[in-house]
Structures are given as structure tokens and as C-alpha cells.
Amino acid sequence: MALTGLALLGFVLVHMLGNLHLYDGPWETHEYAETLRDLGTEVIPRTWVLWALRFGLIAAFALHIHSAYSLTRMSRAADRRYPGGRDYIAANYASRTMRWTGPLVGLFVVYHLADLTWGHFNPDYVRGDPYHNVVASLSNLPVAIWYIVANVALATHIYHGAWSMFQSLGINSPRWNPLRRRFAQAFAAVILVGNLSFPILVQAGVIDDGGRSVVREHQEQLDGAAGEALGALGSAP
Numbered sequence: 001m002a003l004t005g006l007a008l009l010g011f012v013l014v015h016m017l018g019n020l021h022l023y024d025g026p027w028e029t030h031e032y033a034e035t036l037r038d039l040g041t042e043v044i045p046r047t048w049v050l051w052a053l054r055f056g057l058i059a060a061f062a063l064h065i066h067s068a069y070s071l072t073r074m075s076r077a078a079d080r081r082y083p084g085g086r087d088y089i090a091a092n093y094a095s096r097t098m099r100w101t102g103p104l105v106g107l108f109v110v111y112h113l114a115d116l117t118w119g120h121f122n123p124d125y126v127r128g129d130p131y132h133n134v135v136a137s138l139s140n141l142p143v144a145i146w147y148i149v150a151n152v153a154l155a156t157h158i159y160h161g162a163w164s165m166f167q168s169l170g171i172n173s174p175r176w177n178p179l180r181r182r183f184a185q186a187f188a189a190v191i192l193v194g195n196l197s198f199p200i201l202v203q204a205g206v207i208d209d210g211g212r213s214v215v216r217e218h219q220e221q222l223d224g225a226a227g228e229a230l231g232a233l234g235s236a237p
């Protein structure tokens with residue numbers, strides 16, 4: 001659980017930092033996405049590195065869910081030995097909510113992929129224009145609220161996950177525990193502030209493209225220029 005959790009924490013941090021390109025503007029965000037697709041092209045074909053990372057991510061998600069399921073079954077079996085019910089002495093709010101924040105985040109990821117990667121829920125999806133797609137989705141108030149709720153659940157999950165990860169890795173002593181707690185709080189807070197800023201600032205109109213897609217317009221210009229060049233060739237004597 002700890003190792004897959006570590007990989008997922010790494011992804012969540014890198015993804016949030018990458019999304020800060022939304023503050024640079026539409027074209028810069030598009031170029032950032034293209035850079036990810038171009039990783040390793042000096043040596044291997046385009047998108048292969050990205051796909052290797054995606055497979056690693058899918059494996060980490062799958063193993064993480066499997067460990068969570070096994071842990072829940074063990075915990076339920078232990079519960080049955082205490083018919084009087086549990087008295088939570090060491091568990092705090094975040095640790096007791098792991099079993100619903102986890103599935104909620106899982107549900108969010110499925111929705112999020114269908115929305116921003118596959119474009120199923122996005123009213124004006126343009127392939128290769130993440131800035132435009134984020135604005136088109138998050139300018140819808142219920143969608144923005146769903147993103148906010150899911151990211152609060154994610155931060156709660158991360159807070160307990162980052163804390164207990166060290167325990168699973170054998171780091172649990174009065175000397176290190178205050179540092180562990182501060183690390184977990186700081187990590188969860190950074191992810192929360194970064195991720196909440198996107199729906200809030202789209203709603204506030206700070207991240208906005210006025211419904212225009214720079215990528216679509218660029219493609220139309222290229223198509224127009226190609227059409228003119230072909231026309232000129234056709235009319236040449």
C-alpha cells in the first residue's frame with residue numbers, strides 16, 4: 001500500500017504542478033501537453049514514454065485498490081471479534097474516512113478522464129487543447145463544485161495516506177512523528193490549494209479563453225493555407 005501510495009502521491013504532485021501551466025495561457029498549456037507526448041523522441045517513437053508512464057500509473061492504481069480491499073477485509077474480520085463495537089483511540093477523522101474518500105476519488109478519476117481526456121462530458125471538447133477543455137468544463141458550476149468536493153476528499157485521503165505511508169515503511173518513532181505529521185499536512189495542503197485554484201479561478205473568470213480554442217484556430221489556419229497552396233498548384237499553367 002505504501003509503495004503504490006508513494007507512486008500515486010508523486011503523480012498527484014507532478015500533475016498539479018503541470019496544471020499550473022494554465023496560468024501561463026492556452027498556447028503554453030498546449031505546448032506543455034505536447035512536450036509530454038514528445039518525451040524520449042530522440043530515442044524511441046512519439047508517446048511511448050508517456051504510455052510507459054501511463055501503464056505504471058494504471059498498475060499503481062490497481063495495486064493500491066487491491067491492497068485497500070484486502071486491508072478492509074482484514075479489518076472487518078478483526079471487528080467481528082469485538083461484538084461490542086469499536087472504540088477509536090488512535091484513529092482520527094482522516095483515517096476513518098479513508099474508505100469513502102478513496103472510492104470518491106476513484107469515481108472522480110473515471111469522470112475526469114471521460115471529461116478531459118476522452119471528451120465525453122465536455123460540451124466543446126477540442127483534442128490537444130487542455131486549456132480550452134478545462135475552461136469549457138469548469139465554467140459549468142455543478143462540474144466546478146464536483147471538482148471542489150472531490151479534491152477536498154483527495155486532500156483528506158492524502159493527509160492520512162502520507163502520514164501512514166511512513167509507518168508502513170517502518171518509520172514510526174516519537175522522534176520522527178512530529179515531522180511525519182507536518183509533512184503530511186504540508187503535502188495535503190499544497191495539493192488542495194493548487195487543485196482548488198483551478199475550478200475557483202475558472203468560475204471567477206481569471207482562467208478564461210472566451211470560448212475560443214487557439215489550437216482549433218491554428219489548425220483552421222493551417223488547413224486554409226494548405227488549401228490555398230493546393231489551389232495555386234492546381235491553377236498553375
Ligand code: HEM
Nearest residue numbers: 015019033054109112116117130134147154195196198199
Ligand atoms: C482541478 C484539478 C485538475 C485539473 C485542472 C486537471 C486537468 C487535467 C487535464 C487537462 C487532463 C488532460 C490532459 C490531456 O490529455 O491533454 C488531465 C488528465 C488526467 N488527470 Fe487531471 N486534473 C485535475 C485533477 C486531477 C486529480 C485530482 C487526479 C487524480 C487523483 C487527476 C488525474 C488525471 C489522470 C489520471 C489523467 C490522465 C493522464 C494521461 O492521459 O496521461 N487529475 N487532468
